[in-house]
Amino acid sequence: MKRYFVIGCIIHCSVTQLNAQNNTSPYSMIGIGDLEKSSFDRTSGMGHAGLALSSNRFLYQGNPASYARLDEHFFYLEVSSRFKSVGYSGTAVTDPVNNWSADMQFKKLALAIKPASRWAVGVGLMPYSTSNYSFNSKKVLQGSNLDIDAYYEGSGSTNQFYITNSFAIAKNLFVGLQTSYLFGQMQETETLSQDISDSALSTNRNIVIGNPFLKLGLQYSFRVGKAIDLSLGATLSNKTKLKANYALQVKDGNTIILDDEYYKSNYFTLPLTYATGVAATYQNAYTVAFDYTYQGWSNLHYQGINYSLVNSQRFSAGVEYSKKLKYLNQLYEKHFFQAGFFYNNSYLRIAGKQLNEYGATFGAGMQLARSGLGLQGAMEIGKRGTSDAGLIKEKYTQFTMTISYRDFWRSRKMKRYD
Secondary structure, three states, X not given: OOOOOHHHHHHHOEEOOOOOOOOOOHHHHOOOOEEOOOOOOHHHHOOOOOXXXXXXXXOOOOOHHHHHHOOOOEEEEEEEEEEEEEEEEOOOEOOOOOOEEEEEEEEEEEEEEEEEOOEEEEEEEEEXXXXXXXXXXXXXXXXXXXXXXXXXXXXXXXXXXXXXXXXXXXXXXXXXXEEEEEEEEEEEEEEEOHHHOOOOEEEEEEEEEEEEEEEEEEEEEEEEOOOEEEEEEEEEEOOEEEEEEEEEEEEEOOEEEEEEEEEEEEEEXXXXXXXXXXXXXXXXXXXXXXXXXXXXXXXXXXXXXXXEEOOEEEEEEEEEEEEEEEEOOEEEEEEEEEEEEEEEEEEEEEOOEEEEEEEEEEEEEEEOOOOOEEEEEEEEEEEEEOOHHHOOEEEEEEEXXXXXEEEEOOOOOOOOOO
16 A cells, blocks of 8 residues: 555645755655666766676676676775756646755765685675655545645665675686675655644654665676677576565654554565676777666566556667777776766656656766876766656756775785776
8 A cells, every 4th residue: 555645746746945955856755766777887977888898997886797807916996976966847846946956975885806816806885776755745535535735755765785706717707796785764754734633644654674685797708800809798686575674653743643663574575687788899999888677577566546666678888988008018098988878667657657767978087197096987967757647857967976996905016007
């Protein structure tokens, strides 16, 4: 029965005063919120395509098998942040001035080492989903024809702390296992107007989520002719039931009329997810990559009044030019430029319309001369949703910045930066 009035909230919501320090979206009240598609790495400028990509110098988060290509005796550190601005349009948006939101947040911390020639290990912290919404709506009380004013507000996120182990099991064949612990907290409030009581009736929910999560990865590369390197990649994530401690409190004004807390062994289920990718590099400079991702939500049978969770697909593609120089018989990357695009059929179907998202990305990066520091930046412009059927269209612009650093780990060799 959860979220039975979601469609009424989204279609009829009166969106006002949206400009805030946190991005808001009425769609994020469904499930565990908006699922994060970015790995906050070098793929951010390539349409988020990179399941087949790997590097001896940078961390690729999308495929845990990629870590096995890192150079031995080094440690690798990356931190990322993102600024995002969103504008909202549609008949449900009643304020033409305050119809936007913006925020800037820290997004990723990743550390990796390669203690052996065939084994790399990494740890990190990244977002998995976010939920943040605030709007007015109409609600029809069950068992009556009474249509009353309601206010909905919610915030929270689900994050993943992960440990990645990656192995080279044969020449140019790599496997990886990312063991994550998903954790987070979401707070939801529904406030009904005083039309039905002498005081406002509010329902508060506090959900604390925690559960292990696994992702397998595979990469294989080979050379075609003398100048082209091809690589294939694939990942598989298991179906996972999220457990939660669920606290419910109902208040009539300042009077608590219900205060309950219980444990849910199946608060929400993440579907089986698989993804594949292919990449080609010409003369160690020009790269093109394609990814496909599928999530089987329909088998989970989540639905409410006029909304449901459906199978989702994402298509990503990107290109990159990398300028490399030779120094002491080693290739040194001076800078790179990227572009890409993506198209995503999301897992939300509302009022018979599956929400789609598409966008373009641009990226660039450089390594500071004779230093272990590297800088990566990416811009993304995209759209999500539709203004048809009283829904809300979101147009966004975001900028991602990643700082990378590597240095020798337990080695007395002369330093080199490449």
